[in-house]
Amino acid sequence: MTASLSKGINAFKEVIDAPIASFFSSCVHCGLCAEACLFYTETGEAKYTPIHKLEPLRRVWQQEYTLLGSLGKLLSLSKPVTDEELTEWEPLVYDSCTLCGCCSMVCPVGNDLTYMIRKMREGMAASGHAPEDLIAATTRAITIGSPMGIKWPAVQAQIKHVQADTGIEVPVEREGADYLVLMSSMEIINFPEYLSALSRIFKQAGVSWTLASDAFEATNSGIQIGSSDLAREIVSRIVVAAERLKVKCVISPECGHAFTALRWEGPNLMGRPFGFEVKHILEVLDELRAAGKLKTRGKDNRPLTYHDPCQIARRGGVVEQPRRLLSEIAADFREMPDAGVMNWCCGGGGGVSAITRAEPLRLQVFKIKKGQIEATGVQTLVTACANCRIVIEEALEHYHMKIEVVGLTELLAQYLVEENASPIPSPVSGRG
Amino acid sequence: MSHLDLLTFARGSALNWALMLCVAGVVLRLFEIFGLGRKADLAKPRAARPGSGWRTMVTRSLPPEGMLKHDPVTYIGGYVFHLGLLVTIFFFAPHIEFIRSMTGLSWPGLPAALVDALAVAAMAALGTLLAHRLNNLVKRMLSGIGDYLAWTVTLLPLLTGYLAYHHLLLEYTLMLALHLFSIELLLVLLPFTKLFHTFSLFISRWYNGDLFARKGVAS
Numbered sequence: 001m002t003a004s005l006s007k008g009i010n011a012f013k014e015v016i017d018a019p020i021a022s023f024f025s026s027c028v029h030c031g032l033c034a035e036a037c038l039f040y041t042e043t044g045e046a047k048y049t050p051i052h053k054l055e056p057l058r059r060v061w062q063q064e065y066t067l068l069g070s071l072g073k074l075l076s077l078s079k080p081v082t083d084e085e086l087t088e089w090e091p092l093v094y095d096s097c098t099l100c101g102c103c104s105m106v107c108p109v110g111n112d113l114t115y116m117i118r119k120m121r122e123g124m125a126a127s128g129h130a131p132e133d134l135i136a137a138t139t140r141a142i143t144i145g146s147p148m149g150i151k152w153p154a155v156q157a158q159i160k161h162v163q164a165d166t167g168i169e170v171p172v173e174r175e176g177a178d179y180l181v182l183m184s185s186m187e188i189i190n191f192p193e194y195l196s197a198l199s200r201i202f203k204q205a206g207v208s209w210t211l212a213s214d215a216f217e218a219t220n221s222g223i224q225i226g227s228s229d230l231a232r233e234i235v236s237r238i239v240v241a242a243e244r245l246k247v248k249c250v251i252s253p254e255c256g257h258a259f260t261a262l263r264w265e266g267p268n269l270m271g272r273p274f275g276f277e278v279k280h281i282l283e284v285l286d287e288l289r290a291a292g293k294l295k296t297r298g299k300d301n302r303p304l305t306y307h308d309p310c311q312i313a314r315r316g317g318v319v320e321q322p323r324r325l326l327s328e329i330a331a332d333f334r335e336m337p338d339a340g341v342m343n344w345c346c347g348g349g350g351g352v353s354a355i356t357r358a359e360p361l362r363l364q365v366f367k368i369k370k371g372q373i374e375a376t377g378v379q380t381l382v383t384a385c386a387n388c389r390i391v392i393e394e395a396l397e398h399y400h401m402k403i404e405v406v407g408l409t410e411l412l413a414q415y416l417v418e419e420n421a422s423p424i425p426s427p428v429s430g431r432g
Numbered sequence: 433m434s435h436l437d438l439l440t441f442a443r444g445s446a447l448n449w450a451l452m453l454c455v456a457g458v459v460l461r462l463f464e465i466f467g468l469g470r471k472a473d474l475a476k477p478r479a480a481r482p483g484s485g486w487r488t489m490v491t492r493s494l495p496p497e498g499m500l501k502h503d504p505v506t507y508i509g510g511y512v513f514h515l516g517l518l519v520t521i522f523f524f525a526p527h528i529e530f531i532r533s534m535t536g537l538s539w540p541g542l543p544a545a546l547v548d549a550l551a552v553a554a555m556a557a558l559g560t561l562l563a564h565r566l567n568n569l570v571k572r573m574l575s576g577i578g579d580y581l582a583w584t585v586t587l588l589p590l591l592t593g594y595l596a597y598h599h600l601l602l603e604y605t606l607m608l609a610l611h612l613f614s615i616e617l618l619l620v621l622l623p624f625t626k627l628f629h630t631f632s633l634f635i636s637r638w639y640n641g642d643l644f645a646r647k648g649v650a651s
Contacts, residue, residue, distance in 0.1 A: 019639040021465040025632040029579050030510070031570035035502040046569040066464055068624055104644075105651055106499050108510070109629055110492050110637030112644075264647060267474035274476075317478055317648025338498065341649055 005083050008127020012060040012081075015119035021065060023116060024058050026109035027051055033103040033113055038344055039096040042365040050103040050113040053092040056081045057120045086129040093117060093124050094131050095358035099257075099350035100310040105342060114315070121226020130225045131355045138221040138230055145237075146217045147354070148185035155183070155216050158192050168199045173245065174210035179284070180247040180276075181209050182218035182238065182262075184255035186386035194254060194386070197413030201285065204418055205293035209251075215241030218253050220261035224351030232269040235262060242276050249277040251284055254407050256311030256349055256385040263316065280312055281409055282384050286321035289328065296415040299331040303378040306408075307336070307369070307392065308343035309385035322384055322408055329415045336372040344368045348391030366395035373403060384408045435605040442612035450616035457623025458631060465635060478648035488641025488651050489634050509561045516554025520547055520590065548597065555590050558583065582625045588614035 001009075031049055034040040039048035046052070062069035063078050072078035101114040124130055137147035144151060159170045171177065179202075187194040202209050215238045222231025242250050252259040263278040279287075288294040306326060312318045319340050326333050338344060347365040352358050369392070373381060381403055383389050389405050396403050433441075495507050521527060525541035532538035541547075562583055565571040592611035595601050602610070622628060644651035 016468060018465050018468045018470045019636070019643070021468050022632050022635040022639060025461065025465060026629045026636040028626050028629050029571065029574040030506055031568065031574055032499065032503060032506060034570045035499060040570070044569075046573045049570050049574065052574060065468060067460060104640065106496050107640070108492060108495075109633040110488060110640035110651075112636075112640045115643060264475045267476075268471070271474070273474045277476075314649060315647060319649075342496065342498070 002083060004126075004128045005081075005086070008086065008123045008129065009060060009081060011126035012057055012120070012123035013064055015122050016057070016061050016065060019112065020057075020116055020119065021061060023109075023111040023113070024054075024061050027111060028109060030108060033107050033111070036102040036106040037097075038100075038102075038347060038365045038368050039361070042367050043361075047092060048096050050097070050117070051111070053089070053097060054113065054116050054120055056085055056089055057116065057123065060123075083127070083129075086124060086127055090124065090129045090131065091358075093120055093129075094134065094350075095352060095355050095361060097350055098310065098345045098347060098352050099315075100345035101314045102310075102342070102345065105314065118223075118226065121224075122228060123226075125226040131351075131357070133355045133357075134221060134225045134351050137351075137354050138225050138227065141217070141219070141221045141234055142230060145214075146185045146188075147219055147221045148189060150185050150188050150217070152213050152216065155188055155211070155213075158188060158195060159211070161192065162196045162199055166196055166199055166203075168203045170195065170199055171210045173213060174208075175245050176247075177208045177210035177245060178248045179207060179209040180215070180238075180242050180245060180250045181211055181253075182251060182258070183216055183253050184219045184258055184386045185217060186219075186255070186390055187253055188216075190390060191254075191386055191407060191410070193410045193413075194407055197407075197410040198281070200413050200416055200418065201288070201294065201409070204295065204416055205288045207288070207293075210245060210247070212241035212245060218255055218258035218262065220258060221351070221354075223257055223261040223265060224354070228269060231261060231265065235266045235269050238262060239266070239270055239274065242274075247276055249279055249284075252278060252280045254281055254384045254386050254389075254409060256309040256316075256387060257351075259316050259318075260311045280316065280318050280321075280384075282312070282318050282321045282325065285409065285412065286324055289325060294328075294412070295417040296328050296412065297417045298329075298415055300329055300380075300411070300415070301331045302380045303332040303334055303376070304330045304380050304382055305334050305336050305373065305376045305378045306339070307346065307381055307383040307388055308340060309383060309388045310343065310345050310349055312384060313343060314341045318384075322382075325408060325412060326382065329412060334376040334378055336376055338372070344372060346388045346391045347395070348387060353387055353391050362391065363395055363398050366391075366399070370395070370399055370401065373401070378403070380404045380406065382406055382408050382411055435603060435609060439605050439609040439612070442609045442616070446616050447612060450619040454619040454622055457620070458628075461623045461628055462631070465632065473646060475646070477646040484645050485638035485641035488644070489637045492637045492640070492651075505560065505564045509557045509564065513554050513557035513561065516550040516552075516557065517586075517590070520551045520554060520593070523547060524551075544597075548594070551590055551594055555587065555594070558587050558590070578625055581621070582627050585614070585618045585621050585625075586627070589618055 033051050034049040037050050063073040097117050099114050104112040104114045140149045141147045220231050220234045222234050252262050259280050267273045347362045393405050500507050523542040524547045528538050528541050592614050596607040596611050640651055
């Protein structure tokens with residue numbers, strides 16, 4: 001056994017806990033999880049069945065943690081996990097699993113398969129079987145501070161533009177602010193309107209907030225690749241900044257896995273509960289709405305639908321907030337089939353969008369989302385995850401669909417009632 | 433050894449051993465699961481936890497919206513089989529009498545004709561599910577010898593019980609002895625095959641419900 005394989009097997013052994021043992025013990029091989037996986041439903045290939053993706057981990061569990069399995073191993077009756085097998089499994093564990101969690105919702109015996117895939121990636125990464133693109137992104141996140149290689153000066157440049165456009169100061173390193181705002185690389189590079197929208201909304205609502213120069217990036221490739229050590233390193237930057245600035249709450253941006261990384265995995269990675277709250281931006285905006293601090297004017301007459309980012313809705317519990325916010329500004333809101341916690345993934349979550357070789361597959365499985373969007377008849381899709389947004393935009397272009405994709409924060413800002421009465425930027429069309 | 437001797441052995445020592453092995457096996461398997469432990473979740477759960485583990489234990493018995501149409505054979509076959517098996521085991525008057533003789537516990541049974549029909553339905557469902565397993569790409573890929581073994585040892589008690597009740601194929605005493613032996617085989621293998629889901633699914637459903645509920649999602 002090579003040293004790296006040994007490391008991987010040890011990582012597998014380390015992540016196996018009582019829930020995983022109960023999940024493997026309960027599986028009756030009914031295959032229903034396949035029906036909830038868009039990689040299976042859209043390709044018809046049995047290898048994409050979620051429980052099958054976990055086969056190497058299952059065998060390690062069986063051989064190491066069950067009496068019969070141990071006996072089998074002792075008598076050389078069981079098949080050991082090999083490097084070749086893990087190489088074969090790499091595309092199943094990474095390229096064709098977005099950690100969307102749909103399979104975990106339908107398994108009749110209650111197996112949380114996504115929980116297991118996330119854990120399995122620890123062993124895959126430790127054994128050197130993670131996709132090169134994810135390794136590169138994680139390396140950039142560790143060495144540069146962002147998976148896309150963005151440094152603070154790029155954020156500063158964006159701040160300058162936002163301040164010039166809005167006339168609102170973007171606070172930086174403000175100790176004692178209520179909120180520490182994070183962004184995703186995607187927002188910094190592709191969707192600068194997010195910061196602009198946030199500045200205007202927070203100005204109107206009188207929110208005290210700040211950015212931190214050493215913790216502006218919310219995304220966490222360590223989670224996607226499955227390396228808790230690296231994920232901890234990335235999360236700790238945010239924790240250190242939040243504690244230094246003594247904020248009450250850290251706001252996770254319009255990004256799915258960043259929320260999971262910070263809100264649900266963060267304290268466990270750090271080994272201690274946080275002394276501050278972590279909220280998704282939609283939660284904060286909905287709280288402002290409920291408090292009457294988010295005032296909007298007019299309604300968007302365009303037919304709109306909302307794509308639930310998996311990590312925010314199904315894996316994050318933020319389901320009603322976007323709908324309440326949209327009800328404030330959308331005159332013709334239309335739900336997609338299976339909306340909410342049973343939504344279909346865009347196909348690019350869990351690091352899939354960062355894996356170049358997975359692109360054709362990602363575009364193929366987008367067909368399910370394409371059908372859902374078409375069923376609503378809308379020309380405008382709203383979402384709250386920059387990764388979903390870019391994945392959907394690319395796929396829409398691939399399928400020659402003329403659908404505009406907008407972030408919810410940005411859309412809300414378009415209808416904001418601003419005290420200084422500065423001209424409200426007009427949406428593309430049909431504003432009521 | 434006469435048929436009666438065989439039946440006496442099947443009802444006596446063999447059953448006692450099978451029950452002991454089953455209980456020991458279940459305890460061992462439960463220890464194998466819980467012995468692994470679970471790290472405390474340090475992330476603060478949402479205040480509202482609409483789907484507790486206990487709730488998911490029950491709700492997961494129903495197909496999520498839209499899933500039934502994806503694989504009706506598995507769902508409907510699964511319901512018919514499990515219902516038929518449960519009724520046959522616990523509501524067939526001779527079974528209740530047998531349990532009463534061993535434990536002193538008893539309850540009202542259902543008409544024999546109804547139990548008979550449900551036992552036949554359960555066997556038909558098992559046959560259908562096997563055919564489905566062999567014809568469905570995903571199920572066939574996932575299936576190994578353990579799956580077919582579990583199928584066989586589940587069918588045998590139903591089949592031998594049916595044949596004994598209707599006095600078919602073999603002499604009644606011998607068939608009844610075979611019925612008991614098939615049950616004993618099932619009991620011994622239950623903890624060590626996928627049949628252990630009889631117990632573990634409640635644990636896995638609880639974990640699933642709890643993991644989701646912490647995030648404010650009812651699973």
